[in-house]
Amino acid sequence: MKIARNPERTQWQVIVTSVVNFVGIALALIREKKYTARKIARPISLRGANHLVMKSKRPTLRRHQPVIRQIIRVTQDRFGVKIRALAVMSDHVHLVIKVGSRAQFANALRFLAGQIAQMVSGTKLWRARAWSRPLKTLGELHTVDTYVARNPIKAGIYSQRDGFYIVEGVLQL
DSSP states (O other): OOOOOOTTSOHHHHHHHHHHHHHHHHHHHHHHOOOOSOSSOOOOOSSSEEEEEEEBSSSOSGGGHHHHHHHHHHHHHHHOOEEEEEEEOSSEEEEEEEOSSHHHHHHHHHHHHHHHHHHHTSSOOBSSSOEEEEEOSHHHHHHHHHHHHHHHHHHTOOOGGGOOEEETTEEEO
């Protein structure tokens, strides 16, 4: 470290100033870093349903809707999850999902996100971790089911292939 030869500043003042500058830069870098790791366990409902939203970096999901629906079908069969509602938008996917265990939810979500990313883009597709929220009451469930069903209509991208049939609480794709 080169010490400035300023007669008004002692060597200790220069060292303290350097340390303060270093700490300030380090704190600025820490504040800029976005933590992607979850700090607490994801809240999920094992009795009711969960609203799940997966957001893409690019608006390409809609044109891959048949592939995404097939992956969701495989996920239902492989992990035993029940999909109550689905909306594939241009840059995000809405799901209302029922699960029996935390492990079932985590494994299904990991498989679903990974398979869609591989099939649609071959690279990193998702903007961030999937957002989810447990639906605790029948009123919340009805509100979210309605929202998910109307989302493609409101966006002006509804087509006949968006029509789904729910039989015994399970989405028939």
